[in-house]
Every structure is written in C-alpha cells, then in structure tokens.
Amino acid sequence: MSKEKSLPPELEPSHYIEKVSLVTGEVLDDEIQPKNLLVGNHRDYHLADVQARRFMSRLLKATGDEELVREKMKDLRERGHRASEMIAKAIGQRDPSKVSKALFGLKRKEYYFRYRKPPVSHDEIDALLAEMREEAAERLAAATVDGRPALRVLLTGGTGFVGQEIMWQAAHDDDIAEMVVLIRPKVIRDRKTGEVKETLTPADRGEALLRRLWLDTPELADKFRFVAGDVEQPHMGLADDELERLRASLTHLIHCAASVAFDDPYEKSFRANVTGTLNALAFSHSLQSAEDSPFIAHLGIETSYIHGRQVKIVAREEEVVFPRNFYNNYYELTKAMASIETERFIVEKRLRVVELCPAIVIGESRAGNNRGDAKVVNAPVNVFGRAHQALSKPKGTFVDRSSAAMIAKMACVFPGDPSAEMNLIPVDRVVAGIVAALKKPGAMGRRIHLGTDNRLKSQDITEIVREEIGVDVKLADPTLHRNVTLPVLTKLLAGVKQERLGNALEKLGSIFGSYTEWGQPVHEVGRDVEILGLSPERPNTRYAFRMLCRHNRYVQDFGQVRDLDEISRREKIWWDFCMDLEGLTGGPVGAVSAEEFQRAIAESLDLEGFVHK
Ligand SMILES: NC(=O)c1ccc[n+]([C@@H]2O[C@H](COP(=O)([O-])OP(=O)(O)OC[C@H]3O[C@@H](n4cnc5c(N)ncnc54)[C@H](OP(=O)(O)O)[C@@H]3O)[C@@H](O)[C@H]2O)c1
Numbered sequence: 001m002s003k004e005k006s007l008p009p010e011l012e013p014s015h016y017i018e019k020v021s022l023v024t025g026e027v028l029d030d031e032i033q034p035k036n037l038l039v040g041n042h043r044d045y046h047l048a049d050v051q052a053r054r055f056m057s058r059l060l061k062a063t064g065d066e067e068l069v070r071e072k073m074k075d076l077r078e079r080g081h082r083a084s085e086m087i088a089k090a091i092g093q094r095d096p097s098k099v100s101k102a103l104f105g106l107k108r109k110e111y112y113f114r115y116r117k118p119p120v121s122h123d124e125i126d127a128l129l130a131e132m133r134e135e136a137a138e139r140l141a142a143a144t145v146d147g148r149p150a151l152r153v154l155l156t157g158g159t160g161f162v163g164q165e166i167m168w169q170a171a172h173d174d175d176i177a178e179m180v181v182l183i184r185p186k187v188i189r190d191r192k193t194g195e196v197k198e199t200l201t202p203a204d205r206g207e208a209l210l211r212r213l214w215l216d217t218p219e220l221a222d223k224f225r226f227v228a229g230d231v232e233q234p235h236m237g238l239a240d241d242e243l244e245r246l247r248a249s250l251t252h253l254i255h256c257a258a259s260v261a262f263d264d265p266y267e268k269s270f271r272a273n274v275t276g277t278l279n280a281l282a283f284s285h286s287l288q289s290a291e292d293s294p295f296i297a298h299l300g301i302e303t304s305y306i307h308g309r310q311v312k313i314v315a316r317e318e319e320v321v322f323p324r325n326f327y328n329n330y331y332e333l334t335k336a337m338a339s340i341e342t343e344r345f346i347v348e349k350r351l352r353v354v355e356l357c358p359a360i361v362i363g364e365s366r367a368g369n370n371r372g373d374a375k376v377v378n379a380p381v382n383v384f385g386r387a388h389q390a391l392s393k394p395k396g397t398f399v400d401r402s403s404a405a406m407i408a409k410m411a412c413v414f415p416g417d418p419s420a421e422m423n424l425i426p427v428d429r430v431v432a433g434i435v436a437a438l439k440k441p442g443a444m445g446r447r448i449h450l451g452t453d454n455r456l457k458s459q460d461i462t463e464i465v466r467e468e469i470g471v472d473v474k475l476a477d478p479t480l481h482r483n484v485t486l487p488v489l490t491k492l493l494a495g496v497k498q499e500r501l502g503n504a505l506e507k508l509g510s511i512f513g514s515y516t517e518w519g520q521p522v523h524e525v526g527r528d529v530e531i532l533g534l535s536p537e538r539p540n541t542r543y544a545f546r547m548l549c550r551h552n553r554y555v556q557d558f559g560q561v562r563d564l565d566e567i568s569r570r571e572k573i574w575w576d577f578c579m580d581l582e583g584l585t586g587g588p589v590g591a592v593s594a595e596e597f598q599r600a601i602a603e604s605l606d607l608e609g610f611v612h613k
Pocket of ligand 1: 156157160161184186255358376
C-alpha cells in the first residue's frame with residue numbers, strides 16, 4: 001500500500017478538490033492521491049513522451065513562441081491518437097486508447113480537477129465585503145491614539161526570512177505600538193552525530209533576533225514581546241493566560257509561518273501550511289467574536305504560486321482555480337488549500353481577512369541583504385558558486401585537472417528554457433505591502449499579489465550569474481537533463497569525491513528545475529498599487545537579482561557563512577558599503593557594472609576579515 005493511501009481523513013485532498021469527467025461533466029467518485037496533483041506525476045512516463053517534450057523544448061528555443069509550441073504539441077497528440085485508431089483497427093484491438101498508451105504514451109484526458117468552493121453569488125460577496133470594509137474602518141478609527149493608529153500585532157513566522165523584515169519595518173513604523181512574536185523552541189543538534197546540543201527557548205530566540213536585526217536598543221526593542229507557541233497546535237499552542245491577554249489587546253494577526261520546503265512530503269507540508277493556517281484563522285475568529293475585542297483583521301501570507309502551472313490564462317488576483325497543468329510541489333498545493341480555507345473563513349464566518357500573495361521573494365532591493373536566507377533562488381546561485389570554487393582550481397596530474405575541468409562544465413548545467421519567466425520580488429517591497437495592508441480597510445476580503453511586472457527570463461538570470469560570479473551556467477533541455485545528464489553527472493562527481501556537490505546538484509535540478517521550464521504562470525499585479533498604495537514603480541528586478549548574486553558571493557560565501565550573528569555583522573558593513581557607493585555613483589548599486597562593482601569592493605572592503613578598509 002502506498003504511503004498516500006494511509007492519510008488521515010482530514011488530510012485527504014478530496015476535502016478541497018474534486019475530479020470532474022470531461023465527458024459527462026459529473027463529479028467522479030475516484031480517490032484523489034496528492035501525487036496526482038503534481039506536474040511530475042504527469043510526464044516522463046513513456047519514451048515517446050520524453051522525446052516529444054524534448055522536441056517541443058527545442059522548438060521553443062528556436063521560435064520563442066509558447067503558443068505555437070502548445071499548438072504543435074496538441075497537433076502531435078491528435079496525430080498520435082489518429083494513428084493509434086488505424087493501428088487498432090488493423091490489429092483487431094477494440095480499444096484504441098490501449099494502443100495509443102502503449103505505443104506513444106498518449107492518454108486522452110478524461111477528467112479535470114477543480115476546487116470545491118462555497119456557493120455564493122457575486123452580489124452576496126460584494127455586500128459582505130462592503131460591510132467588512134466599513135467595520136474595519138470603524139475599528140481602525142477606534143484604535144487611534146493622538147491622531148495616529150496604535151496597532152498591536154501578533155506575528156507568526158518572525159524567525160523566518162519574510163518575518164524578520166516584518167519585524168524590522170514594524171520597529172520603524174510609529175503606527176505599530178506593539179508587536180508580539182509567536183516563536184517555537186528550537187532544538188540544536190550536532191550536525192554530524194545528530195545529538196541534541198541545546199534547546200533554545202522562544203525568549204532566547206527573540207533576544208537573538210533583536211540583536212541580529214540591530215533592534216537591541218531600548219527604544220526599538222521595547223515594542224517587541226516574544227511568546228511561546230506552535231501554529232500546528234490548537235490555539236497556536238498559546239498558554240491560556242497569554243490567550244486572554246492577547247484577546248484584550250490585539251488589533252491584527254499576521255500569519256506568516258509556513259514550511260517553505262519544495263521537497264517536503266505531502267503530510268508535512270499539509271500540517272505546517274494547512275493545519276497551521278486553520279489554527280491561525282480560528283484564533284483570529286475567536287478574537288473577532290470576543291466582546292470588546294479591539295481586533296481589526298487577519299493578514300494571511302500566501303503565495304502567488306497558489307495558481308500552480310497556469311499557462312494559458314493570466315493568474316488573476318481575484319480567484320484561485322485548479323491549474324490545468326498541476327502544481328510543481330506540495331508546498332504550492334498546500335498553500336493553495338490554505339487559501340481555500342481562508343476564503344471559507346471570509347465567506348462562511350465573515351472573518352475580516354486580507355490575503356497577501358508574494359511571488360518568489362529575494363533579498364532587499366538596494367543591497368541584497370537577506371539575513372542568511374538560503375532558500376529558493378539563493379539555492380541554485382549558491383550551489384553554482386560553490387561548484388565553481390570547488391572545481392575551478394583542481395589539483396593533481398594533468399589528467400585529474402582535465403577531468404575536473406570537464407566535470408566543472410557539466411556541473412554548471414541547469415534544466416530550463418531560456419524564455420521561461422520568473423517572478424522575483426525583493427523582500428522590502430513585499431513587507432511594505434504587508435505593513436500597508438494593516439492600515440487599509442479597503443483591502444478586506446481581497447487577495448493581493450505582491451509580485452513584479454518586470455519578470456526575468458532564465459536567460460537573463462544566466463547572463464547576470466556569468467557576469468557577477470563568473471559561472472557560465474548552460475541551460476539544458478529539462479527532459480533530457482532529468483532523465484540522462486543528471487544521473488550520469490552524479491556518478492561522475494562521486495568518482496572525484498564530490499558526492500556532496502553531486503547531491504546538491506541533483507536536489508537542485510529536481511526541486512527548482514520546474515520553475516525554469518516553459519509554461520510558467522504570469523501573475524497579475526495591480527492591487528499592490530491600487531489598494532495598498534505602494535509605488536507604481538516596482539523594484540528593478542535585474543538590479544535586485546544582481547545584488548542577490550553579489551551579496552551571496554561576498555557576504556554569505558555562497559551559503560558557507562552560516563553563523564547568523566556573523567551574517568548580521570557582515571550585512572551591516574555591506575549595507576554601509578552599498579549606501580556609500582550609491583552616494584558616489586548617484587544611482588542604484590544594481591546599476592553599477594560587475595567590473596566597476598568589483599573594483600569598488602577591492603578599494604573599500606577587506607574580504608579576509610570582512611571589515612571596512
Ligand atoms: N520565501 C519566499 O520566496 C516566499 C514566496 C512567497 C510566499 N512566501 C510565504 O511567506 C511566508 C514566510 O516565508 P519565509 O520565506 O519567511 O519562510 P522561512 O524563512 O522558512 O520561515 C518560516 C517561518 O515559519 C515558522 N514556522 C514554521 N512552522 C512553524 C510552526 N509549526 N510553529 C511556529 N512557527 C513555525 C518558522 O519558525 P522556525 O524558525 O521555528 O522554523 C519560521 O519563522 C510563508 O507563508 C511563505 O509561504 C515566501
């Protein structure tokens with residue numbers, strides 16, 4: 001029996017999703033396994049499918065026209081089906097679908113998935129949202145002291161990448177009177193033996209956070225309080241007396257905690273992302289329902305990738321539809337399920353909620369600071385940086401050196417199509433949106449994308465990586481890479497005692513490769529400006545990505561500097577250096593060329609000890 005069959009009933013995908021017959025339009029009673037909802041489960045199952053995808057990839061590279069490629073793929077499939085019908089007739093097989101499946105790996109799509117949603121009319125929703133906005137405006141006015149809002153916010157996920165920026169911006173925002181941060185204890189284990197070395201309490205973790213965020217002066221630190229909790233537990237694991245205290249004072253909950261691992265199994269992602277969200281929503285609902293509670297709203301941090309692989313239509317802010325081309329991983333799927341739960345709380349329980357959906361979040365826009373984050377786009381940049389370091393100075397005989405050089409070339413291959421577009425957005429812009437939403441009654445009941453309108457293509461990314469870290473990453477056909485190159489490369493690297501690098505590359509290709517294939521979603525943006533009042537000029541993504549590469553190279557040594565206190569020390573120096581350079585050049589540092597930037601580094605920073613010269 002497969003693992004997925006033994007899921008506890010409350011985790012069943014069929015709570016959220018139904019399978020519908022394309023022939024009759026009826027809802028089918030079949031079991032839905034989580035893996036059925038992922039892209040990976042619907043490809044590479046037949047040699048002919050692998051070949052067809054390779055061909056399409058090459059065609060896209062030659063023409064750059066995704067629509068044309070989709071049409072060709074459709075045409076090819078139709079031809080396959082027609083040929084199968086003829087062959088079936090000739091060999092006396094009554095069911096041509098058996099022939100098309102066996103010979104060409106073709107399956108006629110007989111069903112699609114869709115979300116189960118509460119049945120409400122647009123008029124009902126409009127009336128509900130208008131009421132919510134009015135209530136939120138009244139409550140915001142009531143939370144005003146001396147003409148300014150005095151907001152009291154509970155934050156989950158404060159130790160994370162986005163959460164730390166929320167704390168930093170909150171510290172410098174006079175409208176936020178108090179921020180309570182919910183933190184779980186952290187067990188520190190020996191990296192080699194796995195033995196528990198110590199357990200950090202929420203108070204220890206809070207103190208470290210303030211120090212690393214440069215907020216440990218009384219005037220800034222006094223705004224913060226740290227409480228123990230775990231979002232996967234009922235009432236978010238908060239102690240009873242703390243619950244009472246929060247009920248009497250909180251104006252908002254920002255629910256930012258999640259598991260952002262693209263390779264977590266379904267059940268783990270579900271518990272962190274869906275159960276965690278349900279507990280947070282129930283907590284906010286209890287606040288909203290409590291008499292005399294000053295509660296204004298719940299802010300749910302989602303992701304614009306809840307739209308999955310939605311290729312033909314723009315992924316709209318307004319609604320989530322089940323993506324025709326499925327999800328890349330369980331992270332996206334469970335975040336989408338959490339968003340459906342959030343909609344239910346809005347519609348069925350009238351909870352005042354703002355749903356905020358960041359795209360792929362990268363370091364801060366001016367200097368690239370990311371407080372040690374090594375996830376998502378940082379991972380490939382760091383792995384290629386390390387591969388370059390490990391393999392570009394080979395030792396040994398001429399033969400050893402030549403084989404290392406050859407492997408170095410092979411290692412710097414990434415599955416992807418040059419035209420695939422990624423939506424990268426700096427963390428300071430994302431958090432500006434989150435903080436603005438605290439004060440915007442008009443945002444109630446809205447789903448708002450915090451993404452960019454200047455998306456980067458894979459080919460722009462490889463170009464910047466080449467200029468900034470000297471690595472010539474070649475984009476390879478994703479199907480060929482998955483099925484042939486990667487297994488061979490992993491073996492070769494093991495042969496030259498670079499197993500760790502081999503594993504890192506394998507993980508990288510399988511986890512992140514799906515984001516650089518063609519057919520990426522295009523996320524609508526606009527409400528960040530229209531509703532939240534953010535600047536219509538979104539950060540320049542080319543500059544921000546350049547700063548990510550520079551930061552990860554010099555500050556993080558491609559992920560090898562792991563001590564968060566050391567990262568914090570370096571980031572302060574880095575920030576000052578970047579601001580000085582901005583002053584000198586009179587423009588953003590991201591606009592400075594790679595050579596000029598390296599010259600400035602050599603003049604101003606001693607990289608050995610990472611100090612100003
Ligand atoms: N990073 C991105 O590119 C991105 C893009 C779009 C949306 N988002 C969304 O933004 C939010 C924050 O992401 P991030 O990048 O900051 O993630 P992150 O760096 O991995 O941080 C996750 C945070 O959630 C906390 N957390 C996880 N499970 C918890 C639990 N059971 N109880 C209490 N706290 C728990 C973690 O606490 P510990 O320190 O104890 O582990 C950590 O503070 C998430 O909702 C994510 O889906 C992120």
